[in-house]
Each structure stands twice: as C-alpha cells, then as structure tokens.
Amino acid sequence: MTDASIVELEEPEFHEILTKRLRLRTVRVADTELIMPLITRPEVMYWTSQGPVQNVEQGRQWMSARTPGRDCFNFAIEERNDATEKDKKSPPPIVGLAGCFHPPEIGYMIHPDHAGKGYATEALQALIPEIFERFPSANEGGIGFDHIEGWVDSKNGASRRILEKTGFVFCETHIDADNQVRGPCELLIFRIARPGKTLEGLGLVPKANAESDGPPSPPVQ
Numbered sequence: 186m187t188d189a190s191i192v193e194l195e196e197p198e199f200h201e202i203l204t205k206r207l208r209l210r211t212v213r214v215a216d217t218e219l220i221m222p223l224i225t226r227p228e229v230m231y232w233t234s235q236g237p238v239q240n241v242e243q244g245r246q247w248m249s250a251r252t253p254g255r256d257c258f259n260f261a262i263e264e265r266n267d268a269t270e271k272d273k274k275s276p277p278p279i280v281g282l283a284g285c286f287h288p289p290e291i292g293y294m295i296h297p298d299h300a301g302k303g304y305a306t307e308a309l310q311a312l313i314p315e316i317f318e319r320f321p322s323a324n325e326g327g328i329g330f331d332h333i334e335g336w337v338d339s340k341n342g343a344s345r346r347i348l349e350k351t352g353f354v355f356c357e358t359h360i361d362a363d364n365q366v367r368g369p370c371e372l373l374i375f376r377i378a379r380p381g382k383t384l385e386g387l388g389l390v391p392k393a394n395a396e397s398d399g400p401p402s403p404p405v406q
C-alpha cells in the first residue's frame with residue numbers, strides 16, 4: 186500500500202562529489218533505512234524544525250520532503266574507503282547529509298559518531314562551488330540566485346563556526362516564534378555571494394549589520 190503523504194516525484198539526476206575523505210552522492214527516498222540512524226538522533230534533530238523521526242514510515246516522509254524532483258541537490262555523505270569502494274556489495278554507511286532542498290538555503294548534519302573530524306566543513310567547502318555551478322545566476326532569470334544562505338540558531342556554536350570557516354558572513358537575525366522543537370528562538374542568517382559578486386552589491390547585507398562587528402555572541406553552553 187502506498188502512503189498518500191509521500192510525494193512521488195521524478196528522481197533527481199545522480200551526482201557525485203569527491204573530497205579528500207568524503208564522497209557526497211545524490212540522496213534518494215530509497216536511502217531512508219541508511220539515513221535512519223541520523224534522523225532518529227535527538228541531539229542532531231534538535232537543531233532542525235521538526236525533531237527526530239520515530240519510525241521508518243516517518244523517515245520516508247521526511248526524506249520525500251527533502252529529495253523531490255529533478256532540481257533536488259541534496260547529498261548523502263559517506264566516508265571514502267577504498268575497501269568499500271571496491272566492494273560494492275553492501276552500501277557504505279551514511280555519516281551525514283548536506284545540500285540545498287530550498288535553494289538558496291543550505292543544510293547539513295553529521296552523525297555524532299563522526300562529528301568533530303571536520304567532515305561538515307570539508308563537505309560544505311566542496312558543495313558551495315557545485316551549488317553555484319548547478320543553479321543559474323539571478324540575472325539569467327528563472328530560479329537563479331547569486332548567494333547561498335545558512336540559517337542557524339544563535340545557540341548552535343558548531344554550525345555557526347562551520348559557516349564562518351567556509352566563508353559565510355553574518356547578515357541578519359530572524360526570530361522564529363514557533364519552532365516546533367526548541368520553542369521561540371533566534372536564527373542568524375549567514376550568506377555567501379557567488380564568485381564575482383558581493384553581498385553588498387547584491388543588497389544582502391543590511392546596513393546596521395554591515396557596520397557591526399559580527400553576530401551576537403552565543404550564550405555560554
């Protein structure tokens with residue numbers, strides 16, 4: 186029986202990005218079981234808008250909302266491992282997710298067992314130029330854009346650090362009054378401009394913030 190809440194859309198084209206230690210490859214609803222260890226973890230999902238999924242069916246729905254259509258640019262992150270790459274009998278574990286499913290917003294998560302190794306930073310460094318290449322410039326019309334943005338809770342120190350390390354600049358603050366997981370919270374919007382453009386030139390740095398020293402300090406955790 187098919188669940189009517191699962192959106193059936195054309196699968197995105199397969200794309201692969203290799204970094205020194207990681208393989209990023211197009212993620213699909215069929216990867217749900219491999220993604221479950223990630224999206225059931227409360228400490229990972231705390232920073233998302235919906236919280237952890239409780240079972241595979243919810244997992245499929247979560248995935249179907251993030252992998253729709255040909256324009257989907259969302260990736261499973263795997264560790265590169267020569268043995269696994271040669272032996273394709275069993276799929277390698279997925280250690281994280283990164284990509285754009287609401288362009289120009291970027292999202293990312295790494296399983297806690299693999300956190301603290303620089304994986305999110307390494308994945309984003311490779312992904313950012315690919316996103317700009319994949320999506321046309323705003324002046325080419327259609328769905329084009331000339332910047333990428335990351336929305337991060339002001340208390341999420343690790344995520345803020347990743348955006349700063351990969352060249353994003355704090356631009357403005359947004360209050361999320363009804364976050365389902367964390368309650369009312371302060372979101373910081375970081376942006377990075379397409380090569381050859383500037384945030385100032387694109388009118389994306391509000392004047393008050395352009396003149397300030399940076400984002401507000403996170404509270405001591």
Ligand SMILES: CC(C)(COP(=O)(O)OP(=O)(O)OC[C@H]1O[C@@H](n2cnc3c(N)ncnc32)[C@H](O)[C@@H]1OP(=O)(O)O)[C@@H](O)C(=O)NCCC(=O)NCCS
Binds near residue numbers: 336341
């Ligand atoms: C945030 C997350 C993606 C980090 O992944 P990761 O692979 O461990 O990140 P990296 O190792 O590349 O970089 C983390 C950086 O943050 C720093 N950091 C870690 N905890 C921190 C904290 N509480 N405050 C400030 N910086 C912190 C690390 O020291 C590191 O910086 P450094 O290289 O300068 O030392 C991962 O913990 C995660 O999935 N969290 C839950 C989901 C999430 O928050 N997603 C982002 C939503 S906007």
